[in-house]
Amino acid sequence: MNLNIIAGVGRHRVRLLGLISILAVYSCVPSKTLKEENKSLPDAYHGAVSVDTMNTASLKWRDFFSDPYLVSLIDTALVNNQELNVMLQRIEVAQNEIRARKGEYLPFVGFQAGAEVEKVGEYTRNGAVEKNLDIMEDKEFPEPLTDYSLGLVASWELDVWKKLRNSKKAAVFEYLSSVEGKNFMETNLISEIADSYYELLALDNQLALIEQNLKIQENALKMVRIQKQAARANELAVRRFEAEVAKNQSHKFEVRQQIVETENKLNFLVGRTPRPIARVSNNFFESVVDTIYAGIPAQLLQNRPDIRRAEYELAASKLDVKVARANFYPSFGIKAGVGLQAFNPKYLTETPASLLYSAVGDIVGPLINRNAIKAEYNTANARQVAAVYEYEKAILNGYIEVANQLSNIENLKNSYGLKVKQVDALTESIDLSTRLFQSARIEYIEVLFTQREALESKMELVETKRDQLMARVHMYRALGGGWN
Template sequence: MNKHIFKYINLRFAFVLTLLGTAFYSCVPTREIRDEQVALPDNFNTVVSQDTVNSAQIKWKDYFKDPDLIALIDTALVNNQELNIMLQQVDMAQNEIKARKGEYLPFVDIQAGAEVEKVGRYTSQGANDANTDIKPSEEFPEPLPNYGVGAFATWELDIWSKLHNAKKAAVMEYLSTVEGKNFMVTNLISEIAASYFELQALDNKLNIIEQNLKLQNNALKTVVLQKQAARATELGVKRLEAEVFKNKSERFAVKQDIVETENRINFLIGRAPQSVQRNSEHFIDREMDSLYVGIPSQLLANRPDIRKAEYELQAAKLDTKVAKANFYPAFTLKAGVGLEAFNLKYLTTTPESLLYNVIGDMVAPLINRNAIKAEYYNANDRQLQAVFDYEKTILNAYIEVVNQLSNIDNLKHNYALKEQQVEALTKSIDITNKLFRSARADYMEVLLTQRDALESRMDLVETKKEQMTAFVQMYKSLGGGWN
C-alpha cells in the first residue's frame, strides 16, 4: 500500500514540475542567433603547390636553425614576464572550473555556537517560559543560554542544467586562455626572431659604413694630393670631407639602433641590458628555406588565435543558456542534524538534545523580471559579438598568409635586382677610382659613385632583413611556433 502511495506522490510531483516548466518556458523570451561562417577558399590563389604539407607543423627549433637565436628563444620562454603573467591567467581559469563544478554539488557546513538570551516577561515567549512546568526545586534559567553543534547541507537541484552549463563555459574559457598563451608564445618567438635578424642587418650596415669610410678616406687623400699638385680645387676637398663626416655621423646612428635592438631582445627574454650573442658574418648570403603553406582549412587547427576565438564562442553560447535558465524555477534542498541544549551537560543527551530539519524550496521569478531579461539579451549580444570575432579572426588569418606569400615572392625578385645593382656599382667604384687617379674623372663622379654604391648595399641588407622578417611572419601566420 505504501509503495502505491509513494508512486502516486512521485507522479503528481513530476506532473506539477512539468506544468511549472511549461508555464515558465512559455514566458521566456527567445532570440535567434545566426551560426558562424567558417568557409574558406580551397587554396591561397598562388602558384605554390596546394598540398597538406605545412611549415606550421615544424617545431620552432627546427625552423630557426641559428643556435644563438634558439638560445635566446629558450630563455624567453622561461623568463618573459608577459608570458608568465599569461600562465597565471591560465591557472586562474583552471581554478574557475573547480569553483563552477562545486556549485552543483551539495554544500555541507559544520556549525558550533553559544548564545545567551533574555526576553521580556510580557512577550509571548516570556509568558510561556514563566508558565513552564518546572520540577520542584528547579528554576527556569534566566537569562537563557543555548549551546549547539551540527552539520547543515544545502543542495541546489540543477534541473535546467544551469550550473552544469556554467561549468562547461568555464572549461571553454580555460581552453581559450590556453590558446591565448599559445598565441602569445607564437608572437614572442616571431618578435625575438625578427629583432635578431634586424640586429644582424644592423651589424652588416655598420660594416658597410666602415668599409665605405675607408674608400672615402682614400679618395680624400688622393684629392688632397691632387690639390697640392694643382690638379684639384679646395671645393673637391671640402665636398669629400663633408661626405666622410656624413658617414661617420650615420655610423653613430646605426650604433644606437644596435643598442636599442639589443635591449629590445633583452627585454623580451627578461634580462638586464647586455650584449646579445650572434654571428652576423654570413647574414647577407643566407639562403631562404622552403616554405609550405598547406591549405587554408589547416589554419583552423594551426592558428591559436582562431582556436581561442572558437572556444570563446562556445563559452558565449553556454552563457546564453545559463542566462535563459534564470527564468525557470530554482529548487533547493536544505537539511541539518545536530545537538542543542541550554546546558553543556545535556548537550550529548540523546534523543532529547537531538535536532534535525529537512526543507525543500522553490523560487521562481514572477513579476519585474527586467534584470533577468536584460542579462539574457546581453548574453545573446555577447554571443553575436563572439560570432563576428571568430569570423574576423579567420578572415584575418587567411589574408595574412596571402599577403606574406605575395611579399615573399616580390622580395625575392627585388633582392635579385638589388644584387645586380650592387654588383654594377661596386665595379663602377673601381673604374671611377682609376679614372680619378689618372685625372680622367673629377671628384664629383667619385663622390656620387661611392654614395650610390653605399646606398645600394644598405638597401640590399635592408631587403635581406625584410626577406628574413617575412620568413618569420609567414611561420607565425601559418600558426607555427606554439607547438
C-alpha cells in the same frame, strides 16, 4: 449543497488558476536563435601553384631556427618574459574559476556550533511557559536561559535547467581560450625576438659596410688633395669629399645607437637587464632562406592559436546565452540540517531527546519585473553575436596574413637577386671611376656619386636580406607555428 464541498472546490480552482498563471508567465520566456559562424575557406591560397597539405607550422620552433644564439634567446624569454608570466597567472585564474563553478552545482555542507543566552520577560508567552513547565529534576527553566547547539547544515540547488553545469562548461571554454591566448603570445614573442635578432645582424653588417666605405672615401679624399696640389682638382672637390666622409662618420654613430637600442629591446623581451647580445654577424649573407610550405587554408583553424582562442570564446558565449535564459525559470533548492541542541551542555549527548533535524524544499522564480533578467539575456545574445564576428575576423585575418607573406617571400626573392646584380655593378664602378678620375677623363663629382650609390645599394641589399629572414619568420607565425 454542502458549503464545505463548495469551499473545497473553490480552493482547487484558485490553485489551478494560480498554476495556469505561472505556466503562462514562463511560456513567454524569450528565445532568440543563436547566430551561426561562417568558417568556410578556399581550397587553396590565392596564387598558389599547387595544393599540398605539407605545412611548416607543424615544425617545432627549435627545428625551425638553426642559429644557436637565437635559440638561446628564445629559450630564456619563454621562462623570464614578464608578459608571458602574467598570462600564465591568468590561466591559473581561469582554472580556479572552473573549480568555483563546479562547486556551485554540488551540495554545500557546513559545520555549525553555537552558544546563546537569553532572558525573557515573565509576563510574555515564553516567560509564562518557562515558569510553569517542570524540566526533569529542575522545577523550571534556568534564568537566564542558555542554548547550545552542534550540528551539520547542507544546502543544494537542483540544477534542473542545467544553468550551473552550463556555467561550468563556459568556464572550461574560457580556460581553454586563455591557454590559446598564451600560445598566441608565445608565437608573437618568438617572432618578435627573431625579428629583433635579424635586425641586429643587419645593423652589424651595415656598420661594417659604412666602415669599409669610409676607407674607400678617405683614400679618395687623399687622391683629390694630391690632385689639387698638382692643379688637377680644385678646393670644391676637396670640400665635397670631406663632407661625404663626415656624413658617413655621422651615420656610423647613428647605426651604433640603433644597435644599442635593438640589443636592449632583446634584453627586455628576454626579461633581463641590458647586456651585450651574443651573435655571429659575418655570415649574414650566407643565411639560407629555406622553403616554406603553406599547406591548405583549412589547416589554419587548427594551427593558429588566435583562431582557436576565438573559437573557444564563441563556444563559451553560446553557453552564457543558455545560462542567461535559464534565469527566467524557477530554481529549486533543498536545505537540511541535523544536530544536537540543549539548554545545558550535559544534555547534548542525550539522544534522541536533544536530537534536532530539519529539511526544507523551496522553489523560487521571477514573476513580475523581470527587466534585469531580460537585459542580461539580451546582453548575452549580443556578446554571442560579437563572438561570431570575432571568430570570423580571426579566420579572415589569418588567411590574409598567409596570402600576404606568400607574395612577400616571392617578391623579396626576386628583388634580392636584382639587388645583388646592382651591388656587383656599382662595386666594379668604384674602381673604374677612380681610374678614370686619375686620368682626368671624368669629374670628381662622378666618383663621389658612384661611391654614394654603391654604399646605398649595399645597405639596401642588407635590408632586403633582413626582410627575407623576417618574412620567413612571419610566414611561420602566420601559419600558426611556434607554440607547439
